[in-house]
Amino acid sequence: MKTELQKMLDGELYVAGDQQLVDMRSRARMLLSKYNQMIAEPLEPRTAILKQLLGECSTLDIQPPFYCDYGTHIQVGENFFMNFNCVILDCAMVTIGDNFMAGPCVQIYTAYHPLQASERIKGPELAKPITIGDNVWIGGGAIICPGVTIGNNTTIGAGSVVTKDIPDNVFAAGNPCRVIRSC
Structure with missing residues (x-):
């Protein structure tokens, strides 16, 4: 029998109130509480807390406040930057490549709920993984929805709502987000 954690990571219906998941979120919130208090601290002590939360990571700068569900389901590449007040709901894997930049208030959501009210x-x-390629810039206030892949060398305009995959080497923007031009 699968655990609720395994169901969550496999994209199946799962119970978020399962004790293992509650404990994992509690650990993340404790670390995030410490991290988000460090607004004026140098990068090194902040990075030490992020490494406890996210695991091994390299060049990493996330401006507090930052919020996530678990942290353990976020994998980032080299040269990662997120501006203030960003959220990653990592109920499924969030994989982000090298040279990533996100403006303030970017939201990356793997979590969602059944559409049928009775369910x-x-x-x-439910949760679906998100993959973001290398050299991606996401403008402030953008929302990345569950199951989306954003290609390499792509820019997402501020305020966009990304509901479908976006290819490599484009500028995409809008609600819903669509390709505006090749780069």
Whole structure:
């Protein structure tokens, strides 16, 4: 029998109130609470807390406040930067390549709920992984929805809502986000 954690990572309905998941989120919130208090601290002590949260990572700068569900399901490449007030709901894997930049208030959501109300009110949740390639810039206030892949060398305009995959080497923007031009 699968654990709720395994169901969550496999994209199946899962119960977020499962004790293992609650404990994992509690650990993340404790680390995030410390991290988000370090607004005026140098990068090195902040990075030490992020490494406890995210695991081994390289050149990393996330401006506090930052929020995530677990941290353990976020994998980032070299030269990673997120501006203030960003959120990553990492109920599924979030894989982000090298040379990533995100403006303030970017939201990356792997979590979602059943569309049918009778199923949704029962409580189980769902999650789909998100993949973001190398050399991607996401403008402030953009929302990346569950299951999306964003290609290499792509820019997402500020305020965009990305509901579908975006290819390599483009500028895409809007709600819903669409390719505006090749880069």
